[in-house]
Amino acid sequence: MPRLSIVVPVFKVQGYLRECLDSILRQSFTDLEVIAVDDCSPDGSGRILDEYAARDGRVTVLHLPENVGLGRARNAGVERATGDYLLFLDSDDSYLDGALEAIARRLDACGDPDVLVFDHVRSYWWNVVRPSQFGEVLASVGDRTASVFEEPALLELFAVAWNKAYRRAFYRAGGLAFLPGLYEDAPLAYEAMITAERVGCLARACVDYRQRYQGAITRSPGRKHFDIFPQYASLFAFLDERPHLDPLRPVIFERMINHFVFCLGRPDRVRPADRREYFGVAAAFHRRYRPQDYHPPSGRSGLAHRAVASGRFPLFASVDAAREMHRRGTSGVRRSRRTAxxxxxxxxxxxxxxxxxxxxxxxxxxxxxxxxxxxxxxxxxxxxxxxxxxxxxxxxxxxxxxxxxxxxxxxxxxxxxxxxxxxxxxxxxxxxxxxxxxxxxxxxxxxxxxxxxxxxxxxxxxxxxxxxxxxxxxxxxxxxxxxxxxxxxxxxxxxxxxxxxxxxxxxxxxxxxxxxDVFSTATDDDVLAIRERLGVPRDRVALLYAPTMRDYRKSFVPELDLVRIAQELGDGYVLMVRTHYFYGQDPRLEDLERQGLLLDVSAHDSVEELCLASDGLITDYSSVMFDYANLDRPILTYAPDWEAYQAARGVYFDLLSGRPGETPGTVARTEGELIAAVTSGAWRGEDAARLRAAFRERFCPWDDGRAAERVVRRVFLGQDADALPPVVPVAARRPPRAVHHDDASSAGRPAAPVV
Known part of the structure; x- marks a missing residue:
């Protein structure tokens, strides 16, 4: 039985899901299981989960037959959990390094409390990370445990599911479960905290709480934000069944009204057209659930509470407007420098x-x-x-x-x-x-x-x-x-x-x-015709050298000594050099072309034609490699500055790893390695072909020659996605052959050209 069971509900988060899962599985603490619940997600999330489950036995995937929402997806994960403690992590968030080790140590130090609350940071889309406001409260508890009766400040902590570890036996014995609808965290978080006899705290930030630009359900305006009311009604029904918890009603009531006021002030939650109605329901809740001896807080928060208590929306709107003006300040000067x-x-x-x-x-x-x-x-x-x-x-x-x-x-x-x-x-x-x-x-x-x-x-x-x-x-x-x-x-x-x-x-x-599309529709004759137009001799192996730009350079600086490469390869080869369009024409290349050492094809309009004309590609980090893989021709990666490029620009995977699906063929880090790879024939040998096949399978699954047709039918003709032409599998495609194709001599000599 694992120490920790981590339940990850998943819906439409394919862009964030790998980061989330990696943040769990790469933790130093490994005594865990992941219960990932695919809530019938319409994107690629389910496929990603299955990939991880196939690689790591700690991952269990539940594919729900229909979308049930965040709360019930978590409930489904809880049913499959076997660990001592339950944790919940939203699939667009992640754990910080060392978080689970710190949580496990604190659980041991606290003697297995019913609930352990830990801290978090907020990570904003504009690349800013901010600490939470709860660190001081968490730190004040230290290594000891307490109930909320002993430490009422514990009820001021963030009422969400993912900042806590719940002892599974306590969770199940208390009948805790998430309700359908939005704001499902709040009632469960409060119910757990007020019934726990022993609550531990960890002031260390463990979760990176992502603040998305768009897409987060709590930041999408609409009627679903009215779900908050039945959620809090269920919480007070829970209290009604437990009279011994009555002393906690005032603080929970205040937290509820604060939550209503917060949502009312956010147009990305409650739409302006719905504000008056939302306020009316909030005021009704105030009348229904207000404890007898309740006193509203002081300051601006108290003004908002009194406005809700009064039931007068214009009064609340004026208080809210004053608060917003204070928040924004009064400096809103527009600068205009338009010419006539x-x-x-x-x-x-x-x-x-x-x-x-x-x-x-x-x-x-x-x-x-x-x-x-x-x-x-x-x-x-x-x-x-x-x-x-x-x-x-x-x-x-x-x-x-x-x-x-x-x-x-x-x-x-x-x-x-x-x-x-x-x-x-x-x-x-x-x-x-x-x-x-x-x-x-x-x-x-x-x-x-x-x-x-x-x-x-x-x-x-x-x-x-x-x-x-x-x-x-x-x-x-x-x-x-x-x-x-x-x-x-x-x-x-x-x-x-x-x-x-x-x-x-x-x-x-x-x-x-x-x-x-042209990589599937062009013929062998088309390849010959393109080579003839470009002036590429039929009896020479044409290598297209197409490096990408460097963000830290203003002009084209060839990573290769092109003179040396041309001389070392000899008369059986011709280098076609294509600079990045940001750099434009380069006089040095024009001079080398006049000397007959290479073909400068930088000004040619169609990169696709250059790919078709070539027998192989030499590139570094250019995206042309992904397109070229459609041709199933050799790709040689020349990466002398990989570390510098990674540091300056960042990459999504290790191009030089040698792993299938990441590296498209032979890798060279020096000019000598590049020359040897070509002259020895390794660049188009069996190992390179295996890597190329895996790369092509991963990055060319839909490039079957009918992509443009699918786009036009969907966008310009309005056809449903299900009615578009089906994709031809990669294995069934027959791209045009290179003039000097892969059955060349393994000694690296140019093969006989296609006639």
Whole structure:
């Protein structure tokens, strides 16, 4: 029988769930079991739980057949628990390092109390961590135990489920259970505390209580916040059955009214339209449950209590307004530095937004208006095929106009027509974000396509990394993400990450990346034709070198000595070098190309064509590796500065671990290792192929050539997700062959080309 049973209820938390589970299973204290309850979650949470259960025998997963809510999901977990003590951890929160060891030691020191209460910190989405306000009360109890009769201050502690360890025998004997509905923590927390004969305290912070930007049920406004009233009614019914607890009624009553007032003051809980009705119910509870000798607290809190007692909502509203003014202060000066031109353009934009939307107009942009590329280009092409009634307009910079195919309709950013189409288009499609000043109109549909699978930290996860976060406003970032209606995902890993780092209410389109369709639809002849256009000799093995950018560098600095690599590999190989689009053209590469040492393909519009033309990929941490895996061709990871990149940007998994599903093929840390990997043939040997297969299975599950079709049918034609084309399994796909494919000589000599 384990010492601790930790019940984790799970619903729509795929972006946070791994962090939560890891925080339990990586604790130094190991005498535990985890009862994870999948509350019929519609996202990938159930799959993640099963992964953990398969790896760690301490994890038991319950998959509930229907959604029952947080409280009853916890109850289901309690029924399966076998430990001495019950703990509850919400699946978007986590334990701090050493927390369970500290809890277990304090349980021993206190002689197995009925309840142990421990501290927590609040972790805010803007990368701030703050201690709780309960440390002093917890510390005052020390190593001893007490009842709430002996220490009434214990009832002032946070009335939630996850800051306590409950002796399971005490919990079951007392008939403790969570009720359905929101605010289910409060009655159980109070019932446990007031019936416990021995309560222990631990002033150490053990739980990281995550304050999410959006998605937390207690911060989603609506009628469900009226659930608080039956919860407290059940608590007072519990007291009615136990007259010996009557001395505790005044403090519990005060805590209840404080809770009502708190919720009334939060528009992210009680909607303005519901405030008067909510107040009326709170006032009725005040009349019904007020103890005879109750005296309201002093100060501002007391004013709010007296307003509730009076039943007069205007009085309460005035008290609440005064309190809010005091909280915010009076400094609200707006600064305005608009030029006359900006004023005129914004006036034009406002006027255009008053006109009806054009249901047949879609506006596209890619890479901050750099041209007709990536997922938006693939989506637009499929729209022309499946929804020809929808007209397309591209937003492109002046210098990118020449790259557009003939006949493409475009606008320049901030031109007069730009404001017109941005204001009136029904569909807005981008692989980054439209500028902050773009207003999301009712009826407009924003499709976020993204432009890569995240190895590096993204969104809110960039905050702890100064090189990545420099100059970024994360509040504005979330404002932009808040405009999305749909977010395309290339794989389950991406879905989990987007959920956490862009926590806004959009729909995930788990379709695969439209830009990768070509890797399934192109033919062997297409590959030869692309190589011919690029000038890649048919008898040479083409290696595409595509490194990513470094946040801590302003310009392209090749990690490879390209001259040495070209000379060492010899005439049987050709290096195709593609710099990151942030860096642009590099004169050094142009010079090396003139010497015949490499092909500089940095200016080529289509990365996908470069991938098709190559026989293998050399990259570092670029997301091109995830797309390239669709081709089932060798990927060689050259990572001389892995530690520096991790420290500067942060990563989601260890690319160099050698574990299947993390490392896409052969790894080289030095130029010598890289040259040896190629010349020996290891880069496309059996070991590399096994790693590549696992990587492809994990990161390319939906890229079967019909991703763009799925997106267009869902977004532009309004078809249900269940009606979209089914995905072809990875094993059944037949991507076009490389000209020099994997049956090359193991000695590293180029294979005979495809004829």
């Amino acid at each position: 031109g900006k004023v005129a353009y914004r006036a034009l934009y406002r006027m255009q937004r008053r006109l009806p939307l054009d249901e047949h107009l879609a506006v596209y942009s890619a890479y901050w208006d750099r041209g007709m590329r990536c997922n938006p280009a693939a989506v637009e092409a499929k729209v022309r095929e499946l929804a020809p009634h929808v007209r397309s307009v591209w937003v492109v910079r002046r210098e990118a106009v020449e790259s557009l195919p003939p006949g493409v309709d475009y606008v320049l950013p901030r031109s007069v027509r730009y404001w017109q189409v941005i204001a009136r288009a029904t569909y807005l499609v981008n692989n980054v974000n439209f500028p902050d000043y773009v207003v999301k109109r009712e009826g407009q549909v924003h499709l976020q396509t993204h432009h890569g699978t995240p190895l590096k930290r993204m969104g809110l996860d960039q905050q702890p990394f100064p090189a990545a976060a420099a100059g970024m406003s994360f509040r504005r970032l979330l404002h932009r993400a808040g405009r999305w209606d749909y977010s395309i995902s290339a794989n389950p890993h991406s879905t989990e990450m987007w959920d956490r780092v862009y926590p806004c209410p959009y729909e995930h389109l788990e379709t695969g990346y439209p830009r990768n």
